Amino acid sequence: LTLGLSKTLAKQKGVHSVNLERREPTDKTVIANWEQKHCCKLPNDLKNFYLSIEGFKMDWEGEYGGETFLIGAMEINPITQLRRIGGFESASDGEMSPNLDDLDRLVGKRGKPLFKSTCKIFELQNCPNNSIVCLVYLEYKVSPTIWLLDRSLEWHFIAKNFTHYFRMMLVYHGFPEWQYALTPIGLSPAAKLLMSGLAPELLSPPTFKKTIGDADCRIDPTIFKVRSKMKSSTTDERSSTGHQDRGAEGETSVATRSQEQQSSH
Numbered sequence: 001l002t003l004g005l006s007k008t009l010a011k012q013k014g015v016h017s018v019n020l021e022r023r024e025p026t027d028k029t030v031i032a033n034w035e036q037k038h039c040c041k042l043p044n045d046l047k048n049f050y051l052s053i054e055g056f057k058m059d060w061e062g063e064y065g066g067e068t069f070l071i072g073a074m075e076i077n078p079i080t081q082l083r084r085i086g087g088f089e090s091a092s093d094g095e096m097s098p099n100l101d102d103l104d105r106l107v108g109k110r111g112k113p114l115f116k117s118t119c120k121i122f123e124l125q126n127c128p129n130n131s132i133v134c135l136v137y138l139e140y141k142v143s144p145t146i147w148l149l150d151r152s153l154e155w156h157f158i159a160k161n162f163t164h165y166f167r168m169m170l171v172y173h174g175f176p177e178w179q180y181a182l183t184p185i186g187l188s189p190a191a192k193l194l195m196s197g198l199a200p201e202l203l204s205p206p207t208f209k210k211t212i213g214d215a216d217c218r219i220d221p222t223i224f225k226v227r228s229k230m231k232s233s234t235t236d237e238r239s240s241t242g243h244q245d246r247g248a249e250g251e252t253s254v255a256t257r258s259q260e261q262q263s264s265h
Helices: 005-011 028-038 044-052 101-107 162-171 178-182 189-198 206-213 222-264
Strands: 015-020 056-064 067-076 120-126 132-137 145-149 155-159
Touching (some): 005 015, 015 067, 067 120, 155 178
Antiparallel strands (some): 132 145, 145 155
């Protein structure tokens, strides 16, 4: 599940311990009840994740000067804690007070999650810095995406699906505030200092990361145009050469005939 990250961290210098909680799979009836309650279907990757383990929690500690301290933490809420945020018609219908629908009217933007009932938002991970990683079903969308809700209630797109988010979490080793490295806000100086000391390769420029992320095996159709031009030019050269050769052969045959006539006379 961790793609060997726990063993890799355990071998790293300065790491004191790696703690991975062992959890049982989630029962199918629990997943079915959750889907029925919220009237939405979990994506296949997240459903398979819960069928293999009831949530996920892994952290690792470092040691310095004889003292241990927490470095990184990775966590995915169990389905029983996959609670909905917002989506209430009134403050009396839920625990949210004041009503978050009022915020939509102030800062609502197209293409971003809204707290009203037509958009379904679920708490996937509660981060220590008062931000929340959310599983979001946008309006009229069947497939959910992963977003970060920061402490100022601003939305930041993180990943197109759960699998992509989980892999990025492993790549960033659960460093503090690692999600902010994918947003315009960026890492805080303390988080950047910690990451630069233990995993400096994760601090590559955003443009470089975007180039890697957007890399796609696409064929440029213009290469066929170049080849066709080269082919046509080659054909023209061959045809012109053929005409020249045939002309030379004709001249040679005429000269030969004239010589034969002279010799006969």
